[in-house]
Every structure is written in structure tokens, then in C-alpha cells.
Amino acid sequence: QIFPDLELPAVGGGVLRLPGDLAGSYGVILIYRGHWCPFCNEQMAAFASATEALAQAGIKVVAFSVDDEAATAEFVEKHHIPFKLGHSAKVGAVVAATGAYDMRAPQRGHFLETTGFVLAPDGTIVNAVYSSRAIGRLVPGDVIRLVTFMKSLAK
Secondary structure, three states: EEEEEEEEOOOOOEEEEHHHHHHHHEEEEEEEOOOOOHHHHHHHHHHHHHHHHHHHHEEEEEEEOOOOHHHHHHHHHHHHOOOEEEEEOOOHHHHHHOOOOOEEEOOOEEOOOHHHHHOOOOOOOEEEEEEEOOOOOOOHHHHHHHHHHHHOOOO
16 A cells, blocks of 8 residues: 655645655655653664665655644754754644544643554555554664565565
8 A cells, every 4th residue: 555645734835745755765754642651752863873874775664743843943953954844733634644643641632642654665665553642663674674685575
């Protein structure tokens, strides 16, 4: 199944277009809960730290949440995130398009639960990880191993 078309405003201007921005490469789409989530902070820092290894494996990464642009820009700076981040995601639209779980919490409002997708170069979903709470998410090493394996099958 091809990842559904989504467009979100990108930090610093422009638009995050999915799956188009990942076309031609293996890709990772990370939907994270928000800048306030310690598990999301760890995941995003891990992907930022693995940028070189991911690039060597031919993998592009993008991420987004419901956070506004200011909070997302701070998040990018805090973790030195080199890949494109979207902000201000509309919960209902993302849930309808991807099947991601959503949550309402008095302190945090309405947000998306962690969801991760690995896409083939044509936008086909190779792997999807849905979480109904804070844990259960993609990690860079697993993504690199999966893509390396997928490429070996094509030889």
C-alpha cells in the first residue's frame, strides 16, 4: 500500500509533502507525540545522531507532530535535527489518513501517538509501527537493518 498524501507546514517555511519528499529513496516517517514527551526526545535524538549511518544506507527521514512551529523549531535546535520536520499537524486528518492513534490529555491537549513508517523508494509502506501510548517505536538501527535486508532481496 502506498503511503497516503499528506501536506504539513515545515519548520522554517515551506511544506512537508509525504510521501513525495522521500521519493526515490527508502524513507522513514516519524509521527511523534510532542516536544514534551521524553520518549520522543530520545527517539528523535537517536535518529539525529544516526544521520550519517542512515544516509549511507540510502534512507531519508522526516518527522512531524501537532506542536506549533515555535515549539518544533526549539525541538530541532535542542536535538540538532538535520532532517525536515513538519508542525501543526491536524489530528483528525492524520488519523483518517494513516490510522495513527490519538490521545486527549488535560495537560497536553489533543495529540497523535507515536507512529512510524518505513517506505520503499516508490512510497510503498514496508513497515508500520503503531503505538497506543509512549513506548513502541522505530529505532535507527532496526530501520537500517531492515532496509539493508530489503536491498539484499532485490539483488
